Amino acid sequence: xxxxxxxxxxxxxALELQIAWGADEALDEAPQDRTLPRAAAPxAAAPxAxxxxxxxxxITAPAAAFTPAATRAxxxxxxxxxxxxxxxxLAALNHPxxxxxxxLVLSDGVPDSxxxxxxxxxxxxxxxxxKPFVGVxxxxxxxxxxxxxxxxxxxxxxxxxxxxxxxxxRTPTDAEMxxxxxxxxxxxxxxxxxHIVLLGGTAAKALLRRNEGITRLRGRWHSLEVPGLGPVxxxxxxxxxxxxxxxxxxxxxxxxxRLLRRALDTKNEIET
Ligand code: URA
Numbered sequence: 001x002x003x004x005x006x007x008x009x010x011x012x013x014a015l016e017l018q019i020a021w022g023a024d025e026a027l028d029e030a031p032q033d034r035t036l037p038r039a040a041a042p043x044a045a046a047p048x049a050x051x052x053x054x055x056x057x058x059i060t061a062p063a064a065a066f067t068p069a070a071t072r073a074x075x076x077x078x079x080x081x082x083x084x085x086x087x088x089x090l091a092a093l094n095h096p097x098x099x100x101x102x103x104l105v106l107s108d109g110v111p112d113s114x115x116x117x118x119x120x121x122x123x124x125x126x127x128x129x130x131k132p133f134v135g136v137x138x139x140x141x142x143x144x145x146x147x148x149x150x151x152x153x154x155x156x157x158x159x160x161x162x163x164x165x166x167x168x169x170r171t172p173t174d175a176e177m178x179x180x181x182x183x184x185x186x187x188x189x190x191x192x193x194x195h196i197v198l199l200g201g202t203a204a205k206a207l208l209r210r211n212e213g214i215t216r217l218r219g220r221w222h223s224l225e226v227p228g229l230g231p232v233x234x235x236x237x238x239x240x241x242x243x244x245x246x247x248x249x250x251x252x253x254x255x256x257x258r259l260l261r262r263a264l265d266t267k268n269e270i271e272t
Contacts, residue, residue, distance in 0.1 A: 069179060070178065070179060072093065073093060073179050073180070073182050073183065074182045076089040076090075076092055076093055076183075077089060077182040077183045077185070077186040078182070078186065080183075080186055080190070081190075082190065083106070083107065083111060083187070083190060083191070086106070086183060086186060086187055086190065087104065087106050089183070090104060090106070090163050090183060091104065095164065095179070097162065097164035097165070097166060097167075097176070098164055100164075100165075100167045101122070101127055101164035101165045102127045102128060102130075102165070103122075103127055103128070103129070103130035104130065104163050104164060105122035105126045105127065105130055105131060105132050105160065105163055105164070105165070106132075106159065106163055106187075107132060107157060107158060107159040107187070108131045108132050108133065108134075108152055108157075108158045109152040109153070109156050109157040109158050110152070110153070110154065110155060110156065110157055111157050111190075111191045112191065112192070113154075113155045113156050113157050113193075114155075114192075114193055114194040114195065115150065115155060115156045115157065115193055115194070115195050115196075115197070115264070116156075116157045116158075116159065116188060116191060116193040116195075116196050116197070117141075117145075117156060117157070117158050117159075117196075117197045117199055118158075118159055118160065118161065118184065118196065118197070118198050118199060118203045118207070119132060119133060119158070119159075119160045119161070119199045119200065119203060119239065120160060120161055120162065120171075120172065120199070120200050120202040120203060120239065121160050121161060121162035121164070121165060121166055121169075121172055121202070122160060122162070122163075122164065122165040123135050123137070123165060123169055123241075124165070124169070125138075126138070126165065127164075127165040132158045132159060132160050133152075133158050133240075136244060137239070137240040137241040137243075137244060138240070140240040140243060140244060141199070141240040144240065144253065144257060145257075147254075147257065148257050148258070148260065148261040149261070157191060157193070159184065159187055160203075161177055161180055161181070161184055161202055161203055161206045161207075162176060162177075162180055163180065163183070171202065172202055172206075177202065177205065177206040178206070180206075181206050181207065184206070184207065185207075185226055185227055188224075188226045188229060188232070189226055189227060189228040189229045192229055193232060194232065194233075194267060195232070195233055195234075195235070195260070195263060195264065195267075196224055196232050196233070196234040196235070197234070197235050197236075197237060197260060198234060198235070198236045198237070199237060199238075199239045199240065200214055200237075200238065200239025200241070200242060201213055201214035201239070202239075203236075204217045204218075204236040207224055207234070208222055208224065208234070208236065214236060214237075214238060214239075215238075217236040218236045218237050218238060218252065218256060219236075219237070219252065219255060219256055219259070220235075220236075220259075221233050221234065221235055221259070221263070222234045222235075222236065233263065235256060235259060235260055235263075237252075237253055237256035237257075238252060238253050238256070
């Protein structure tokens with residue numbers, strides 16, 4: 001589409017204003033082409049012919065794409081037999097979140113460490129770097145884990161319920177949580193943890209399928225049935241982003257970390 005000089009200047013001025021407001025990231029569910037109404041309206045008052053919406057990217061998936069989304073998600077997840085296979089399966093899902101996010105954020109750390117921590121969804125820093133928990137809440141998480149001798153580069157593995165950042169960091173919807181849960185369960189079956197930690201209410205709700213909030217679910221071990229692996233002891237605790245807003249919660253988080261440390265030590269005692 002050709003824009004004349006005045007239209008280009010007007011669009012640039014609008015963009016500069018957005019940046020000055022701090023609106024420097026995607027908030028809508030899908031990219032919007034703001035040039036369309038402007039370009040479709042001729043200078044005269046004559047009614048403009050509606051401009052066709054640009055085609056969305058082709059769905060590259062095979063015929064199964066026409067089955068309901070959840071079935072398709074389940075099929076794609078079940079077919080993944082490695083972490084890279086899981087990444088490819090997520091990409092094949094062609095979810096709308098993929099269009100507003102910068103990167104797919106799958107995991108970080110040591111897959112066979114035996115300990116998996118699961119958060120909610122990538123934030124802006126994670127989206128930019130393609131790794132979970134690299135922003136301020138991730139830095140707090142690293143310090144919390146270090147206090148009980150855990151380091152992501154040595155003895156932990158991190159992932160999230162959602163692999164793409166929701167626009168504007170909104171909370172994942174119930175539909176998104178249930179769509180991505182089969183991928184998380186498959187991920188767990190592939191890395192075979194002996195302990196799982198759920199960070200925050202979203203991860204706890206998605207995987208424990210309980211209605212209570214995180215303050216009721218935290219501080220004790222649950223049993224998570226992972227298809228293909230069996231029941232795995234699973235601890236729910238407060239999300240580090242919540243602790244940044246509510247530092248008083250760190251006391252409870254510390255209680256939970258001690259529970260985790262004790263469980264890991266007990267396992268090691270039994271095994272050695
Ligand atoms: N919050 C999360 O839940 N996950 C991340 O990866 C980062 C922030």
